[in-house]
Amino acid sequence: MALFKKLLLVCCLLFSWQASAAEIDFSGFATIAGGLTLDEDEALAGYDDKFSFDNGSLIALQASSDLGNGWGVTAQLLARGSEQWDMNAEWAYVSYDASDNWRLLFGRQRAPFYMYSDFLDVSYAYHWIEPPSGVYSLPFDVFDGVGSIYSSSMGEFDSTIQLAYGRNRDGAVLVGEERDTDFSEFLSASWTLNRDWLTLRASYARAELVIPFDEFQPLLDGWRGTVTFAGIADDLELSDDSGNFSSFGFIVDRESFLLIGEVTKVDPGDNFFPDQDSYYVTLGKRFGDVLLHVTYGEDEDVSDYTIFANVPAGVDPGLDFLLAQSQGVLASVEEDSSFYTIGLRWEVSSSVAAKFEFTKFEDEQPLLAAEASLFQFALTTVF
Amino acid sequence: MKLFNKLSITSLLLSLFVLAPAVSAEVVVITNPSNSASLSESDVKRIFLGKMKSFPGGGTILSVNQSAGSDVRKTFDKVALGKSPSQMKAYWSKLVFSGKGNPPKELANDAEVIKLVAENPAVIGYIDAANKTSDVKVVATYK
Numbered sequence: 001m002a003l004f005k006k007l008l009l010v011c012c013l014l015f016s017w018q019a020s021a022a023e024i025d026f027s028g029f030a031t032i033a034g035g036l037t038l039d040e041d042e043a044l045a046g047y048d049d050k051f052s053f054d055n056g057s058l059i060a061l062q063a064s065s066d067l068g069n070g071w072g073v074t075a076q077l078l079a080r081g082s083e084q085w086d087m088n089a090e091w092a093y094v095s096y097d098a099s100d101n102w103r104l105l106f107g108r109q110r111a112p113f114y115m116y117s118d119f120l121d122v123s124y125a126y127h128w129i130e131p132p133s134g135v136y137s138l139p140f141d142v143f144d145g146v147g148s149i150y151s152s153s154m155g156e157f158d159s160t161i162q163l164a165y166g167r168n169r170d171g172a173v174l175v176g177e178e179r180d181t182d183f184s185e186f187l188s189a190s191w192t193l194n195r196d197w198l199t200l201r202a203s204y205a206r207a208e209l210v211i212p213f214d215e216f217q218p219l220l221d222g223w224r225g226t227v228t229f230a231g232i233a234d235d236l237e238l239s240d241d242s243g244n245f246s247s248f249g250f251i252v253d254r255e256s257f258l259l260i261g262e263v264t265k266v267d268p269g270d271n272f273f274p275d276q277d278s279y280y281v282t283l284g285k286r287f288g289d290v291l292l293h294v295t296y297g298e299d300e301d302v303s304d305y306t307i308f309a310n311v312p313a314g315v316d317p318g319l320d321f322l323l324a325q326s327q328g329v330l331a332s333v334e335e336d337s338s339f340y341t342i343g344l345r346w347e348v349s350s351s352v353a354a355k356f357e358f359t360k361f362e363d364e365q366p367l368l369a370a371e372a373s374l375f376q377f378a379l380t381t382v383f
Numbered sequence: 384m385k386l387f388n389k390l391s392i393t394s395l396l397l398s399l400f401v402l403a404p405a406v407s408a409e410v411v412v413i414t415n416p417s418n419s420a421s422l423s424e425s426d427v428k429r430i431f432l433g434k435m436k437s438f439p440g441g442g443t444i445l446s447v448n449q450s451a452g453s454d455v456r457k458t459f460d461k462v463a464l465g466k467s468p469s470q471m472k473a474y475w476s477k478l479v480f481s482g483k484g485n486p487p488k489e490l491a492n493d494a495e496v497i498k499l500v501a502e503n504p505a506v507i508g509y510i511d512a513a514n515k516t517s518d519v520k521v522v523a524t525y526k
């Protein structure tokens with residue numbers, strides 16, 4: 001009965017809201033993607049050697065309303081096949097246009113790390129099925145907080161400066177497990193310059209990181225127990241660390257040619273996660289309704305072993321054990337990989353594009369050397 | 384029923400032939416006669432891409448589009464903006480789904496654009512040159 005009353009109240013509120021104010025604009029986008037790896041024991045980007053349709057598929061609905069005097073409200077609800085189509089709010093914000101050139105966003109929004117961050121899930125807006133995962137690899141991509149978008153013209157260039165401040169406590173899958181992550185005091189700045197066919201972008205972001213890794217607790221306790229080398233536990237533990245991210249990107253979209261590149265650097269702070277250097281370059285050419293493209297990229301994640309520099313080897317078996325275990329952990333998270341993707345985007349209809357991609361991935365990191373070949377296709381649309 | 388089908392196919396074909404030349408027709412960008420702003424081709428491009436939001440002499444710009452799929456829209460997108468319909472769709476989807484902006488409002492035909500431009504000095508639109516009237520001022524011409 002109480003539930004019924006609540007529902008009734010919600011209905012009344014909705015009706016009165018609609019009657020009093022606002023027109024609500026609905027829009028949306030969808031990607032239905034499928035793929036498989038070409039060999040039995042290969043797995044890549046969530047695909048294995050059996051064809052799957054759910055992994056890269058998603059559908060989103062956006063509702064927005066103009067509240068007058070520069071105010072607006074927008075919600076973007078997104079369901080992913082890889083999350084059993086559970087619907088989550090990817091964006092949920094109130095916006096305020098302080099002037100023609102300055103917009104503020106309050107609430108849940110995308111963290112503007114990368115060139116394609118803002119419309120990461122809108123596959124229709126770019127040529128790949130999704131942006132290269134080596135570069136697009138940070139463990140969170142939305143935050144709750146305040147965003148500021150300021151656009152102006154600088155001579156022949158249009159300039160956009162985007163600032164963001166907030167926090168993310170959504171949790172993330174890291175080292176194979178779902179973790180209770182806390183990325184606080186997230187602060188980012190990005191600057192985009194655009195002129196006709198040229199776009200240049202630079203960004204910087206930082207956050208305080210707390211991510212519990214229970215499986216490493218015995219190791220941390222071990223180091224703390226040595227007293228002399230207790231500092232090593234702090235160098236490994238992911239708690240109250242300050243992580244930094246920077247990137248640079250460019251797009252040349254001239255006549256039928258497309259040239260895109262993005263370089264990123266991640267310094268996760270003093271913990272067992274390695275520094276990460278990644279980049280990709282894409283070359284594409286349009287032939288009428290078809291865009292052919294090829295992308296090459298590398299991802300190098302290197303651990304810092306100098307934290308063990310003062311630990312004497314062969315003196316104490318307990319210490320040797322701790323050292324070997326810790327070095328093993330650092331080695332297991334390193335990466336030295338490269339990939340290339342050959343793909344095609346085809347405008348099937350006025351708002352539907354079909355995409356086909358072949359990706360060859362290779363990791364030469366000695367411990368986890370792996371390679372995989374992946375075939376993917378997708379139908380993408382906006383509506 | 385069969386006759387109807389044939390008729391509709393015939394009329395469809397006819398309309399294709401009749402409409403086809405319109406794609407290469409002249410398109411003019413129009414403002415209210417009281418608007419003294421002079422606009423370069425680059426200004427027009429930036430206005431209809433949502434990058435330029437006020438007139439050189441001041442005053443907020445309200446740009447209006449024609450309906451997607453209309454010939455005048457296709458010509459304008461291609462000649463004035465240098466983009467295909469799907470490139471334009473991709474362009475606006477980047478802004479719409481990232482809280483950065485909204486595409487110009489779509490009006491149904493030239494007459495509606497003329498009507499709104501004639502009423503409101505902030506409005507800028509484009510129409511088939513053949514339909515221009517003395518109620519509006521031509522600020523740019525595209526062939």
